[in-house]
Amino acid sequence: MMHEEDNSNQELGQKKPIIRRDKVVVTKxxxxxxxxxxxxxDQCGMTRSDFIRARALGYKPRQRLSDRELDGLRQLAACRTDMVNFANALHGLSDNEKIRLFRHEETMLEWYEKVAHVTNRVADFLQSAQTVNSYPAGTTNEEIKEDGA
Structure with missing residues (x-):
């Protein structure tokens, strides 16, 4: 990905290449x-120029989240934190302690696997929802384009 290459160049003391946009497209x-x-x-948190360029090149920027949606994400993040803490606490118990706690090992292990899966999915969702829109300059990654969004 372009972003990873940029980071590796910066780590090696190299400067990020400057993209000079000096061509103008006019439309009425x-x-x-x-x-x-x-x-x-504005809803996507982008300039008109970046938004039009992104759309013209086949990208579909996401709208920023409303205050209500952000509050929902914060609550979801808090739930994820609770789930991770609980899963970590269970992980630290011995098998006998887990059995005593839940009294049925098969049920407890099944539950633990589901919690881990949900925790990972919540983390993935939070990461994707919090990603800021940007114009993906210099990329031809089809996954980022509108069909993959």
Whole structure:
């Protein structure tokens, strides 16, 4: 990925390559279209230029989350923390302590596997939801494009 290469170059003391955008594309839009472009770009936390460039190149930026959605994510993150803490506590118990705690080893192990799976899925969701929109300059990664979003 381009981002990883940039980090490795910075670690080696190399500067990030500068992308010079000096070509201009002009198109005419109606007042209503301009208003929609401005609004959608703002909702995605992007400049109009970055938003239009991304859309023209086949990318579909995600809208930023509303305050209500952010609150839901914070609550979800807190639940994940509780689940991780509980899973870690269980992991630190001996098998006999786990058996005594749940009184049925098979049920406890099945539950533990499900909790670990849910915890990992929550972590993946949180990571993807918190990723900031950016124009993926210089990439041809099809997964990032609209069909993969």
């Amino acid at each position: 839009v109606t007042e209503q279209e301009l208003s929609q472009i401005k609004s959608t770009a």
